[in-house]
Amino acid sequence: MRALLRDPSALLGAVLVAGFLLLCAAGPWIAPYPADATGAIHFALKLRPPSAAHWFGTDEMGDDIFSRVVIGARTSLWVGLAITGIAVAIGAPLGILAGFLGGRVQTAIMRVTDVFLCVPGLVLALAIVAALGPGLGHGVAALAAVWWPGYVRLLEAKALALREAVFVEAAHATGATTPRVLLRHVAPNCLGPLIVKASMDMGFAILAAASLGFIGLGARPPAPEWGAMMAVARNYMPDWWWYSLAPGAFVFATVLGFNLLGDGLAAWLDPRSQR
Amino acid sequence: MIRFLARRLAFLLLSLAGLVVLTFVISHVAPADPATLAAGPDATAGMIAAIRHQYGLDRPLPVQFLLYVEALARLDLGHSVATGHAVAADLAVYLPATLELVLLAMGFAVVAGVALGIFAAIRRGGIADHAARILAVSGIAVPAFWIALILQLLFSVHWRLLPIGGQLPVAVAPPRPLTGMVILDALLRGRPAVATTALVHALLPAFVLALPCLASILRITRQEMIEVLAAHYVRTARAQGVAPLRVVTRLALRNAMVPILAMIGLRFGFMLGTTVLVETVFDWPGLGLYAVTSATSADFAPVMGATLAIGVLFMLATLAVDVLYALADPRLRVS
Numbered sequence: 001m002r003a004l005l006r007d008p009s010a011l012l013g014a015v016l017v018a019g020f021l022l023l024c025a026a027g028p029w030i031a032p033y034p035a036d037a038t039g040a041i042h043f044a045l046k047l048r049p050p051s052a053a054h055w056f057g058t059d060e061m062g063d064d065i066f067s068r069v070v071i072g073a074r075t076s077l078w079v080g081l082a083i084t085g086i087a088v089a090i091g092a093p094l095g096i097l098a099g100f101l102g103g104r105v106q107t108a109i110m111r112v113t114d115v116f117l118c119v120p121g122l123v124l125a126l127a128i129v130a131a132l133g134p135g136l137g138h139g140v141a142a143l144a145a146v147w148w149p150g151y152v153r154l155l156e157a158k159a160l161a162l163r164e165a166v167f168v169e170a171a172h173a174t175g176a177t178t179p180r181v182l183l184r185h186v187a188p189n190c191l192g193p194l195i196v197k198a199s200m201d202m203g204f205a206i207l208a209a210a211s212l213g214f215i216g217l218g219a220r221p222p223a224p225e226w227g228a229m230m231a232v233a234r235n236y237m238p239d240w241w242w243y244s245l246a247p248g249a250f251v252f253a254t255v256l257g258f259n260l261l262g263d264g265l266a267a268w269l270d271p272r273s274q275r
Numbered sequence: 276m277i278r279f280l281a282r283r284l285a286f287l288l289l290s291l292a293g294l295v296v297l298t299f300v301i302s303h304v305a306p307a308d309p310a311t312l313a314a315g316p317d318a319t320a321g322m323i324a325a326i327r328h329q330y331g332l333d334r335p336l337p338v339q340f341l342l343y344v345e346a347l348a349r350l351d352l353g354h355s356v357a358t359g360h361a362v363a364a365d366l367a368v369y370l371p372a373t374l375e376l377v378l379l380a381m382g383f384a385v386v387a388g389v390a391l392g393i394f395a396a397i398r399r400g401g402i403a404d405h406a407a408r409i410l411a412v413s414g415i416a417v418p419a420f421w422i423a424l425i426l427q428l429l430f431s432v433h434w435r436l437l438p439i440g441g442q443l444p445v446a447v448a449p450p451r452p453l454t455g456m457v458i459l460d461a462l463l464r465g466r467p468a469v470a471t472t473a474l475v476h477a478l479l480p481a482f483v484l485a486l487p488c489l490a491s492i493l494r495i496t497r498q499e500m501i502e503v504l505a506a507h508y509v510r511t512a513r514a515q516g517v518a519p520l521r522v523v524t525r526l527a528l529r530n531a532m533v534p535i536l537a538m539i540g541l542r543f544g545f546m547l548g549t550t551v552l553v554e555t556v557f558d559w560p561g562l563g564l565y566a567v568t569s570a571t572s573a574d575f576a577p578v579m580g581a582t583l584a585i586g587v588l589f590m591l592a593t594l595a596v597d598v599l600y601a602l603a604d605p606r607l608r609v610s
Contacts, residue, residue, distance in 0.1 A: 009412065115293030118593075119586040120548030123566065124297075127582040130570040131301050207418055211552055214420045216571045230420060234556070237424060238432040248421025256416040263412070 010264020016257025023073035030070050036063035037071035039222030047240050056246040059229075060236065061222070069246050072224040076206045076254060079140055083205035084198050086144035091151025092194060098152065099159025100186055109152065116149040122208060129217045136209075136225065139218035143208050147201070154197055158190050165189075192269040196262050203258030210251050226251050279601055287594055294586045299343050302579050303336065352583070353576030357569060362580035365565060370584055371455025372442060373550050373561030379458075379477055380484035380546060385539060388489040392496025393523060399501060407493055414490025419549050423483045423556040430479060438476050440558035447472055480557040484549055488542040495538045499531035506530075532603045540596030544589045 028034045032053075042062030050057045056065035098109040116124070121143075128142035129135075162168055162185075171181045212218030213227025214234075221232050226247040233244035310327035311318070318326075327333050331342045346352075352362035395407035431439035442457055443449055450460040450469060458477065461470035503509060504527050512522055550563035558564070562581045569577035 009408075111289070111293070114290060115297055117544075118290045118294055118590055119297070119582060120544040120589060122548035122551055123582055123585045126551060126566055126570055127298070127301055127578050130573075130575060130578040133573075134571070203416065207416075210418060211420065214418075215551060215555055215567045227420075230418075230424075234420075234424060238428055241428050241432075244421070244424050248418050248424070251418045252413075252416060252421060255418070256413060259416050260412060 007264050007267065009260050010267070013257050013260025013262075013264055016253050017261050020073060020077070020254050020257060023070050024077045027071045027073055031064075031067035033064040033067040034071060036067045037224040039063075047236065047243070050242055057240075057242045059243060060232070063222075065229075065243065065246050068224040068229060069226065069250050072226050072229065072247070073250070073254075075136070075219065075223065075225045076209070076251075079136070079209040080202040080206040080258075082140050083143045083147055083209065084201045087147035087151055087201065087205075088194065088198055090144075091148035092155055092190070094148075095152040095155030096159045096182065096186060096190060099156040099161075100163050100182060102160075102163070106156070110156065113149040113152045116146060117153070119146075121146040122211060125208070125212065126215070126217060129212065134217045134220065136213075136219040136223065139209055139212040143205060143212070147205065150201075151194070151197065154193055155190050158193055159186055162186050162189055196266040196269065199265055200259055200262035203255035203262075206258075207251060207255045276601065280598070283594060283597055287590055290590055291587070294583065294590075295344060295347060296340075298579050298583055298586075299340055301582075302575070303332075303339055303343070347583075352580040355569065355577045356574045357572055357577075362576050365577060366562070366580055366584050368455065369560060369562045369565045369581075370588075371452075372457070372559065373547075373554070373563060374588070375456035375458060376477060376481055376484060376554070376559060376561060377543075377546055377550065379481040381488065381539070381543065383481060384485040384488035384492055384542075384546075387485075388492025389496050389528075389535065391489075392493045393500055393528065395493070395497045396500035396504060397523070404497075407497065411490045411494040411497075414493075415487045417486065419483055419487070419552045420556055422486065423479070423553060426479050426483065427556070437479055440476075440480075440556070442476055442560055443469070443473055480553050480559050483556075484546055484553045487549070488539075488546050491538050491542050492535060495534055496531065499534050500527055503527040503530050529603070533600060536596055536599055536603060540593055543592045543596070547585050547589055 023030065031037065033040075039061070040063060042058075045054075045058050045062035046060055048054055048058040048062075054064050054066065056069065059065055059068070094109050094113075098106040119127075124146045125139070125142040128145055129138050132138040132142065168181060168185050171185050176184070209218055210225070210227030210230070213225050213229075214231045216231055219225030219228040221228050229247040230244055233240075233247065236243050310323045310330070310332050331339055334342070350363045352366070354360070355362055355365055358365055391407050391410070395404045398404050427439050430437040438444070447469060449457055450464040450466055453460045453463050457473045458470050461467070461473060500523075504523075509522060509526055512526055513519075517526075550559075550561060551567055552563070553559065554561045554563035555567050562584055566578050566581035566585075569575070569581070
């Protein structure tokens with residue numbers, strides 16, 4: 001833990017992620033006008049520049065942008081958790097099975113994975129959302145559907161290496177069954193790379209969901225989702241330029257935080273990778 | 276090498292078949308009703324039933340799949356409700372625009388990423404190295420749509436240096452299509468002024484598209500170069516008096532090339548995905564914008580067409596990278 005904190009970029013990552021989690025936990029208390037996040041209307045206040053009363057200005061409904069951005073953190077948190085969680089739940093077992101069992105199981109799993117990996121994720125997600133219809137839930141489902149193959153690839157390689165490990169051989173020799181070897185010896189040793197990737201993917205999943213929101217296929221206004229806010233803000237460029245700054249900056253800080261944290265975790269779990 | 280290519284082509288065909296199955300599943304098996312989607316938002320129940328029959332959507336799934344493959348083989352990707360054209364004809368117009376943008380962005384990302392990566396590795400621990408590290412970590416985390424809007428604000432609105440979007444000003448007649456890529460066509464048709472204008476329009480979108488890719492290439496180049504420069508054969512070469520520049524370019528870079536190429540291949544797909552965002556912000560008439568405008572207006576056939584086109588483009592790029600690998604490292608040809 002101390003080694004993690006000595007690395008300045010990992011520390012910055014931890015601080016950014018902690019700040020993000022604080023917004024998620026205490027958003028309604030931090031936001032000065034929590035009602036503005038649910039689509040309150042104050043036309044008298046619309047499109048005001050940043051001021052002491054409204055730090056990031058107000059939007060076209062007169063809502064406080066700071067409040068909306070702060071409360072929007074929760075949406076991003078559950079979006080990130082849902083996409084990464086589903087991807088891990090599907091991808092991790094398949095990857096471990098493919099790498100550990102080999103043979104036809106491996107071939108079958110890896111061929112299906114390869115197909116998913118041959119279309120850029122965001123494009124495939126866009127196609128799926130187009131088929132399902134726009135909306136945040138569909139966006140999350142589509143992104144989860146394109147996200148799991150990365151975990152299969154990662155853990156297949158890891159399990160393949162573990163299959164030859166001496167302690168796995170020893171477990172087999174003492175009469176452990178295959179499910180027991182998988183659960184007690186292989187899976188725990190896959191946790192390191194899994195945690196690193198999941199940490200980074202939290203950020204990238206949030207970015208991808210915001211991207212879908214930005215092109216109008218994810219969350220819909222007035223939901224306080226960062227990408228969807230940017231989509232509306234874009235219509236008020238360039239005269240009301242401040243509108244689009246805050247939501248994007250929060251996406252940036254969050255993605256950067258999870259990324260640096262993942263990097264720090266990777267260096268900590270595998271000291272050889274430190275340079 | 277020939278066996279390697281044959282095996283690689285067989286894999287390409289397999290992936291292509293997989294892609295066709297995948298798009299079929301999305302468009303025919305997913306909960307959405309393809310007839311409703313194909314009929315467009317304003318269709319009546321009768322029109323939907325007619326379309327269902329016309330496209331064979333009332334037949335069993337395996338038959339539908341054969342019909343789908345047969346239509347694909349004829350390059351029949353359906354019609355766009357919005358443009359009124361056949362999707363294949365639309366793709367032929369939009370694909371070159373995306374390809375041009377992506378090639379510009381990739382060229383810039385590779386040159387700048389490798390150069391900065393080498394520089395950071397040589398000046399390890401210095402200010403340049405720290406600056407490179409900040410660029411590397413922030414470049415992949417920054418939302419493309421956000422940085423695009425900020426650059427538009429600065430360069431197009433505030434300083435009025437660069438155009439805010441589009442491929443050419445309305446007043447400028449585009450060159451007669453040859454390849455479909457405007458800059459290249461303008462040069463080929465002997466209109467350098469038009470080529471320059473088009474290039475200026477491409478600067479901001481290409482930069483935004485290049486940024487995450489540049490960051491990853493910078494990072495991996497730095498990492499590999501630090502490792503290779505510490506190797507014994509590099510030290511030996513230095514001791515023998517080989518010129519420093521030659522050591523870096525001939526010995527070190529060549530040996531660091533395979534991981535860098537791998538990163539380029541990986542990032543190409545990501546870049547194709549990002550065109551969806553960048554083309555939307557910069558109003559760039561390519562596949563990404565086509566897919567987005569179609570998807571947001573429930574115009575389904577163009578979305579699937581663009582998905583197929585981008586998938587095929589990505590497969591070809593992966594193939595090209597694999598061939599480059601094999602050229603850079605003979606050991607990979609046998610495994």
